[in-house]
Structure formats: structure tokens, C-alpha cells
Amino acid sequence: MIVREAVQNLNLTILAGTGPLDQEVTGGYAADLLSCVMAGAAAGNLWITLQTHLNVVAVASLLGLAAVVVAEGAPVPPETVEKAREQGVVLLSSPLPVFETVAALVALGIHGRGT
């Protein structure tokens, strides 16, 4: 499954990073604490979060994540979008809450480390 397929299936809005949408998704991780993400998310993962601060981009970039999915249509500050664009980080927005977003991704066959 590539990022683009997830975008189409879940009706996600692309906020930044239209370029690398063909990247393979290796799994998923959901959390709002950055250190947990640092510890738990693997390269190529989708990260589902409600965090929208600039540091989200730094974390995604350092980990080499496939995309950040901001859940519940949470408003994303323009500086975060700008930074994501700069760093080539794919930033997506889901209208669904975290739980439903994760459930929809799992239904598509995207799993976490334990499953």
C-alpha cells in the first residue's frame, strides 16, 4: 500500500508534500507525545496524531515517516504546513477522529508493530 492509496480510500486532504505520495507505507502509529512517537514509530510509517505544532514536522523528518495524518480535521498552523513543504514531509488531514482513522487504516491492511 502506498500513501496515495490511503489518501484516496480515507478521503484525506493533502496539506503538504504532494511529491512523495508513492512511498510504501510500512505500518502505522498513533500518539500525541513526541517522545513516544520517537520510540514507537518506524521509518515509512503513517503517524496519526492531534498534534499540529511545528515539531511534528521535525519528528516526521527525523524518523523518515511516510506521512503525518492529523485527525479530526484539527486546524494546522500555516507555519507547520510551510515547514512540511520545505522538508518534503507529507502532511495529511483526516476528518475522522483518531480512533476511526486508525480503524479505517487497519481495515485497509495497515498494521502496527504488534499486529
Place this chain on the structure above:
Amino acid sequence: MKYAALLSRMGKWSPFSKIHELIRELKVARVMTTPVVTISSDAAMADVKEQMRIHRISGMPVVDDGVLVGLISTADLILALEKGETGRPIRDYMTTQLILAQDQEPVLEALRRLETTGVGRLPVVDKQGKLVGILTRGDVVAGLLQALQQAYDEVEKAQGQPRRFFEALESDETSLLLRYYVKVGDFTHGGQASARLKQALLQIGASPQLARRVAIATYEAEINLIIHTTAGGQILAELRPDHITVVVQDTGPGIPDVNLARQPGYSTASQVAREMGFGAGMGLTNIERCADDMDIWSVVGVGTRLEMIFQVPEDKL
């Protein structure tokens, strides 16, 4: 050796500076045509025509008794042909206002002269003023292409053997020290130092796995500097062929109980920091997980020094 040249040997990120340097330093002597076909000023213009035909050239220096006295080109020959004066000596038609190139000057300088003056060729002389060759735009193009090829070959070679940089320098042990400064409260640039360090590691040929491990651990320490310090701090990454040491130090406030701080989940982060997703109390735990070895020294009122060591798998840096 120049510092830039030294750095360019290290690996991937500076092929352009290497190429730039090679082109800038390319001397006229390397690209000029030599030996050069010359003709005497006593010869007839008809002889010029014959020489040009034989050698397939469009101009040549005029030399009398070993001294360069002028230049004769197809334009001069056409003029003689138009007037039906091909029997006249060359000295009546040759150009004596000579625009020259020095054999030891950079090709780019000579090229600029070709462009600004509009002449087709520059006779090349040595320090003593003796004619040693001739330079046309064609020579310059061929020379630059050759230099580019050489630069690419060198860069490719350097990329294939990143360790060689460490081994090539005369010392008992060579390392590279990278410094990053982190300001307190600068959440906007949080993670930038770690990202730059990661980039630098990849540039010198570290494996993505190693670069990632170092970046995650350094990120946690960098965020600690932003959240907790009184005046920010600095990150020093020392790169050795077999291991990387990252030291993160600040000037306070210091950690009262280091063992407590190392416990997973323990955090003193402010509400503001927590709202941004920090303060999970997992920073030092993450560092321990990523680094092969780590140590913290901290004195309240003095500061904190965190040292992380990452072993480099054989032939991965």
C-alpha cells in the same frame, strides 16, 4: 591542502565544490593545442591558404626567428583573396595587435578574454614570452569536459570509500567534530540540530540506520536543552571511524536527582511544553535505547553534561 578540498574528499555532499575547484584551477597549458603550426611573415598569403588546408585550421601565429610577431586568420586571407593579392607577404595582412594567453593562467580567465575581445584564438606564451601553443574555444570546451569527467571520477571514488578520509590524514587518531548550538525556548527550531547532524552523517556515508539512531537520541537531548535549560546549550558530535560520541551540555539549572530523571514517565516539563507534545518523560529512556552507551553528569546550579556513544558497525561509516 585547502580546507574545502579536504572536505570534498569526505564524501557525497560536495561534488559541485570539487568540480568547481577543478575547473577554477584548470590551467591554459592543460587544454591548449601544442605544438602549434606557425608561419614566417615572409611567406606569401597563398602559403597561408595551403597551410590552413593541410592542417585544417583557421588561423596561425606568425613567427620570425623564434619571436612571435603576429597572427594570421581566414578573415585576413579572404581580404587578400578579394583583392587578388595572395602573392603578397603575410606581414602586409597579419594582425600585430596580439591578444595573448599565459600558459599558467586559469582557462576561465583566457575564456573571458576570448569572449570580451571576440577574437577566435589566443596565442599562448610562457613566462619568457615564448610561443608554446594556441588556444581556441574548442580547446576550452574539450578541456572543461575532460576536467568535469575527472572530477566526477574523483567524487565517485571518494564516495565509494568514505573511510579513507579518516585513514588518509597523518595522525595517531583522526576525528571530525561537529557543533550545534541550541537556544532555550526555541521550539520553532526544535529538532533542527538533530536533523542537520543526521544529514551530515549521511553525507559522510553513515548507514541510514546509524544516522537514525543518532538523530533520535540527539533529538531528545536537543529538546531537553530547549525545554529545561536556563541559557540553552550545545551539541558536540565527534565522528571517529569506529564510533560516534555526542556530548550535549548546558550551563544549568542542573538535574537534582539524575536517577529519578532517568525513570520512564518522569517529567518536569512545563504545561506549555506538554501541550506541544513534549514532557512524556521518555527522553532519557529513548536515548538509552538508541545509544550503545550513555552517561549523565549534573550539578544543580552548574549544569548538565550528557554523553552518548554510538558504535559504528564495521565499514558503515
